[in-house]
Amino acid sequence: MAIIEVSQLAKHYRVYRKNAGWMASITGLFHREYNTVRAVKEVGFQIEKGEMVAFLGPNGAGKTTTLKLLSGLIYPTSGTATVLGYIPWQRSNAYRKRFSLVMGQKNQLWWDLPAQESFILHREIYDIDHDVFQRRLDELTELLEVRQLVKQPVRELSLGERMRMELIASLLHSPEVLLLDEPTIGLDVVSQRKVQGFLRHYQSEQQMTVLLTSHYMKDVEALCRRAIIINEGEIKHDGPLAEIVDRFSSVKQIHLQFAGTEIPEDIDRFGKVLEKIPPRVKLEVPRQDIPKILAALLDRYSIEDVGVQERPLEDAMAELFSRKNSDK
Amino acid sequence: MYRADFAFATLVRFLPIVTQVFLWGAIYQTTGPRDPKQINGYTYGDMVAYSLLVMVSRAFSSMPGLTTGIARDVRDGAIKKFLVQPIDLLDYLFWHRVAHKLVYYAVAFFPFAFVFWLCRNYLHGWPDLTMFTGWLISLILAFLVGFLIESLMGLCAFWFLEVSSLVFVYMLLSYFLSGHMLPLDWLPSPYGDVVRLLPFKYLAFVPAAILLEKYTHQQLAVELLQGFAWVAVLFALNRLALAHGIKRYSAYGG
Numbered sequence: 324m325a326i327i328e329v330s331q332l333a334k335h336y337r338v339y340r341k342n343a344g345w346m347a348s349i350t351g352l353f354h355r356e357y358n359t360v361r362a363v364k365e366v367g368f369q370i371e372k373g374e375m376v377a378f379l380g381p382n383g384a385g386k387t388t389t390l391k392l393l394s395g396l397i398y399p400t401s402g403t404a405t406v407l408g409y410i411p412w413q414r415s416n417a418y419r420k421r422f423s424l425v426m427g428q429k430n431q432l433w434w435d436l437p438a439q440e441s442f443i444l445h446r447e448i449y450d451i452d453h454d455v456f457q458r459r460l461d462e463l464t465e466l467l468e469v470r471q472l473v474k475q476p477v478r479e480l481s482l483g484e485r486m487r488m489e490l491i492a493s494l495l496h497s498p499e500v501l502l503l504d505e506p507t508i509g510l511d512v513v514s515q516r517k518v519q520g521f522l523r524h525y526q527s528e529q530q531m532t533v534l535l536t537s538h539y540m541k542d543v544e545a546l547c548r549r550a551i552i553i554n555e556g557e558i559k560h561d562g563p564l565a566e567i568v569d570r571f572s573s574v575k576q577i578h579l580q581f582a583g584t585e586i587p588e589d590i591d592r593f594g595k596v597l598e599k600i601p602p603r604v605k606l607e608v609p610r611q612d613i614p615k616i617l618a619a620l621l622d623r624y625s626i627e628d629v630g631v632q633e634r635p636l637e638d639a640m641a642e643l644f645s646r647k648n649s650d651k
Numbered sequence: 652m653y654r655a656d657f658a659f660a661t662l663v664r665f666l667p668i669v670t671q672v673f674l675w676g677a678i679y680q681t682t683g684p685r686d687p688k689q690i691n692g693y694t695y696g697d698m699v700a701y702s703l704l705v706m707v708s709r710a711f712s713s714m715p716g717l718t719t720g721i722a723r724d725v726r727d728g729a730i731k732k733f734l735v736q737p738i739d740l741l742d743y744l745f746w747h748r749v750a751h752k753l754v755y756y757a758v759a760f761f762p763f764a765f766v767f768w769l770c771r772n773y774l775h776g777w778p779d780l781t782m783f784t785g786w787l788i789s790l791i792l793a794f795l796v797g798f799l800i801e802s803l804m805g806l807c808a809f810w811f812l813e814v815s816s817l818v819f820v821y822m823l824l825s826y827f828l829s830g831h832m833l834p835l836d837w838l839p840s841p842y843g844d845v846v847r848l849l850p851f852k853y854l855a856f857v858p859a860a861i862l863l864e865k866y867t868h869q870q871l872a873v874e875l876l877q878g879f880a881w882v883a884v885l886f887a888l889n890r891l892a893l894a895h896g897i898k899r900y901s902a903y904g905g
Contacts, residue, residue, distance in 0.1 A: 416737040
């Protein structure tokens, strides 16, 4: 049975539209214009136990709104969803004890208190046995390398340290479902990798079901095999991450290293030059032309090394998101 | 930093009482030639005692930052953490406020005791056990009514987002309607009768009036029962506002 089941789920917001200027402000006191924003348009998907699924899309695509619906923060306009058999927006305590929501831009820790105090409050809120709590806290602080920092006020921690504390707070009650909204936003590369490594390890060990949104494709590639892509409130792709580039990218990259120290001047007639560092060059060429172009290059020039690569996931996603109304 | 702010705020709370003692002194010196001079049944000593007892009531009923805190959390999305955790928002706010008050009383007890000792000649002495018990219950009512009114205003943020004007109007009205400015038994009928039906009197007037022995035992029982009825009404309104507010909530702020 699926842990997360979403069917025909939609959320529409009524948003006030105000024109600029003081006249518009006065008019707005008596007559208001509203727009209906369809943040999520009848989406549907299922996630099985132990899956770690990336939920991708550009800003405003409806990712966070879907996570808010699944965590019970907001009510849907229509459709159904169940998580662990519960309807999220009924907000039963039994459900809230079994999942966690981590938002990269929001704190659940008390800003002026040491993280340890917030953890103890979590222990009371989630009714965690004292011994179990201590064991989990020791394990998590060890894995995330923050044991020395739990007695320091949260406001004095770096962003990376704070994010790791947020993760600890969200995992102390051993949630079966973890909803992660941009967990590495704003973090430096070292902190990002620490968080990624930890999530990979902990998820495989605990068999948690994880739904992750992130704009960092490195996170996604490091953690998820399956991706659901949402754009303009609709699901555009639901399947293996590896298929995204195949499916949505019309081009591939050819990496060449010439035998001499120079790059031929007419190289740009074979494709779009992405990077030129003599004697290396990176070309972008249409997918279907790869064999023909490779043959022509090898025939014409003395080439020491050649490689054909997919476009980076990030570029493929950018292409997909810049296309309007692309096929589902 | 926070300790200094807390200590300063605690001490500054005593300044208004000093000005009130001098103000009433000046007013009583200019009243008629009766001895002892009285205004509406209150001597100067009664007024000083009333002001001191109102200060105690307000220490229970005032809820600094409660309304604006709820509104801020709704507006910037910080309220999300309470909605996704197995915790009731109103329960949390209530116990958070109880903890805040207990710390405040621990710090303010000695300054309060010192001020009362300085003004000991104006106080009436201890009332009988029934009145004293009634006074303790009225302080709990002051806390409950103060908390429920301010949390209800905070929950209005689900509809209006900005509630600072509401807070301003409330502060203005409650200063008068709670009896903080003047004893409510000075108000003539029918205005006084209407004001005395409202819940605001529990914020300041009722506890002070009990210790000043303005009530008979029977009147005390009626006042306390009426207070608990208001608590029930305000509690129901809070629950209603929270249930409907959450349905309207759009979880702003990412």
